Amino acid sequence: MSQLLDILTTAAILYAVAAGLLIVFGVMKIINFAHGGFLTVGGYSALAVTKLGIDPWFALAFAFVIGFVCGMIIERLVVRPLYSRPLDAILATWGLGIIIGQVITLAFGREVQFVQSPVTGAVGLLGASYSEYRLILVVIAVVLAVALGLILNGTRLGLVTRAVIMNEDLARGLGINSGLVRFATFSLGAGLASLAGALITPLSSVDPNMGVPWLVNAFMLVMVSGVSLVSLAFACLVLGGAQVLVSTYGNPILGGLTIVVLAALVLRFRAQGFARD
Amino acid sequence: MSNGTITGAATMASQPHRRSHANLRNIAILTVVALLIVGVGPYVLPTYMVNSLIRAFLYAAVALTVDVLWGYTGILTFGQSAFFGIGAYAAGLVFTHLGFTPGYATLSFFGAVFAAMLAAAIVGWLAFYHGASPLYGSVITLVLPIVVSQILYSGGNFTGSSSGLSGFESFDISIETWFWIAGAFLVLLTAGAWIFVRSDAGKILIAIRDNEQRCEYLGINVSRVKILLLVVCAAIAGIAGYAFAGVQMVVAPEYAGFVFGTELLIWVALGGRGTLIGPVLGTLVLDVSTSYLSGNLPYVWKLIIGVAFVVVIVALPGGLMPLAIASWRRLLRRGRAVDAETTVLVPAEEEPFAGLQGGGQHALTLTEVSKHFGSLKVLEGIAFQAQRGELLSLVGPNGAGKTTLMRCIADGDERSRGSILINDHDIQRLPPYSCVAFGVGRKFQTANVFDSLTVAQALRIARTRLKRPSFWQRAPTLELPQAALQVIAATGLDQHLDLEARHLAHGQKQALELAMVLALEPSVLLLDEPTAGLTKPERTRIGGILVDLATAHRLCILLVEHDLDFVREISSRVIVLHQGKIVLDGTVSEVVESELVRSIYSGAVLPSASAA
């Protein structure tokens, strides 16, 4: 039972972490390697808020806003000139991740710090006791997934975004300013990454390089998911589940490799990964 | 230009040949100078600097392999650190667990090289399969160091886990000697890489970077080239890692990790990708400065590097080396150095194609060829035969399936059903480079050339399949079949042999691609709108050449063309495609007079149309 919950909560966390990266990849066809940096920004936003004694729940909103603003600035200055050079965009955003990490180190120090959790304790669930915060994360991830789904499928903004994902040239010919859509998407992706960073910090700790391992897993999940949020949920469940099982019955360090290795193999034999053709 | 003049020019070949040797001599002089600098280094430099430089030399050797892979071949790799780590651990593990003896040192050296090469072969198989996207290749090179370092973390006492291995016995060599070994290793490696990338074989790397698809359709097995290159680069990184463990007597998982892999990329990018010297100097300067500065201002220094990296990638993708060279030249008031040297074209000895001798064989046989995209049928039941000497035009409205049919003939994996025989060889599911070996040459619709190679270099790439290029020098002459020479002479390309293809006019690019395809000595020539975007005189000239290729050189030419006037003038036979099916297969006059064709072409019957 608790293993099932582990799988579910792990998938939820992975989904929250990877969603922003997927949206950026879908619209802009570039991999944002600063995603790890934005996660770190979110973690430290949460740290700053809780240190000031403000309600930890507020940290989530704060982290989102900070990430969004960082995304706006970075899209204009760095990402926009690299639209036609996707591999260089990977490098430049990785460099941004380094910059973010160093700025945070200078501001907060390089040591590992702990963030107060909004809720502590465990709840009894079907005879087992389980971390309340992890369960709340599942709820948040589901809310996030539903909200993204509603925005994409239920609003004009979402329609315009989907149009740009499917055929950017055609969308432009219909009067859609795809540059603006890219700008908004990158900012949203950064905001979501930062939000995810704030969400995961109570589970572990913050340090200036906390984003890197998450970045790699999120990147691989996005690679196997194509540009579909539904495939992403599926990939998080399958690969996240495999990670939990390998960690439990094998060894936690090898468990950490599960997603990366499985995703690479899936792509080798099925180039579109878990996405429909 | 007559053939006589071309052959006659071959006697002039001695001078460029001397030039090629002069280049090698210059490299030799530079190498000796660099070795001398390395030789005096330990006597004039402070000990701390000597220590830092030993490490930087070894890092620079790895950075050099990153530059060959990324800067020259276009493979963005995060994974060279893994091979370095494998080499380092091969030494560390053997020396820690078995002890240090000359025998074990030798064993672990070969173990290091072998393990790195094996890992590279596996990674290459994963990353560079036929049709893999460049992004996927990069993904795999990113996975590799993560996997290797995590395995090292999980190795418990055997690998020392996160603290790694240290304090093992190692070579009893003075620090000065290590400096000489590492320095000489780097200098000789750089010189070797320099000679290689400038050689005829080295140009294949640039060709792959510029246009992988064109390489495959010139008969080059790109996957195999990339895998071999990666294996060699891995061996070099493994040796560097082995030496690193030997001198530092410490190994840790970070040296095999992804972050070190990206650090190598930063050094290469800042130094200047695709310049070899830039990445080497970049690594030396940055790593040594880091060891001095990171003590005083640890985070600020890394921040500065990060900012510089982003700025260079965005605003100065070539890195700092080209900038330095340009200002150096301006200082000396010298013009652009001429890298390319004059190449002399000579006629190749053409082997009569096997298909000719057998007699009664068909150049091209298609049986029930179909192509579906999901439920959409693009081609259905295409069947025809063609012989050498035929100039067969494929016509039909947009979406009739003409280009798709060309693709199916040149790549075995394209069609959904049916069989295709080229000179009686079944192409099965074989990739384009195998179809080339059966005698197919394909020219693409838009001029598909190598932008940063000169005309002569591009033509030599096309000859790779028939004549193995040198790995260390540039041949002064280039053998080409008569057909290719004729196209080159007729379009004036022979005046621009040393011009990079991106500077050519559109029509000349089209001619260059045609000449490249002819250099393959194909018997079946696939041409997709070879005259698109050309002026009227250029079209006429190309048309004349095509007729000559079919009649004099006995090529079987399949031509896709929209300009029906052009088709009428040159074809010996016309196939009309409509909605994926052959609706007419006949002579030019049959097609011209066909009411059916006219109605297909104008969307409806044109009442008073007459074949003017």
Next chain:
Amino acid sequence: MSANALEVTGLSSGYGEALVVRDIALVVKPGEIFSLLGKNGMGKSTLLKTLMGYLPIKSGSVRVFDRDITGQPPHRVARQAIAYSPQEKALFQDLTVEDNLRLGLRDDAQFDPGLDRIGKVFNFLPTRLKQRAGTLSGGEQKMLLVARALMSEPKIMLIDEISEGLQPSVIDRLAGVLRAERDRAGTAILLIEQNVKFALSVADRYAVLKMGEIMDRGDVGEPDAESRIAAQLSV
């Protein structure tokens, strides 16, 4: 309304260094249907893409109702009340009919009145709103394409080979729709065509494009129009 709807002067453009269209001059007045004829590969689609701002203009200018739009990006051009219907990949195949129609508008408020109008012309559309565009038949897709263009009541329509691959009855129907819209709203229409019969039945004026240059032009009503076009287009 004395201004020309569309005025192209000395326009040259192409891909990379290759010029595909050369020195094009043409004028379309409000309420006029202008047909540009030519065979495959003669630069017709390239010309439209250049007008829409997809391709860089090498020389010349484009004016819309006396306003210079030379060098504007596609979304700015489209916002000059121009509806562009490309020849290929013109619909979002994986979106519903409704979403495709919504994308023809600048905002959703005009959707219901727009659908009312369109529904009268293409009465199958209102009943099929939830169907994916890619599952419509070829003819239905072309009608959806025209419907999407009409949703925003454009002042100028640029239409690339709408008749391609369609059966005569559908072609006739589209011809009727375009003429009716021109009569009703005074729309200027630039029609790129290979189908001479269709073009002559709809257009007021024509020009023939060959190897990127205009070779001939005239009024459709002139008695020798058909034979002149035939001479230019003959196999």
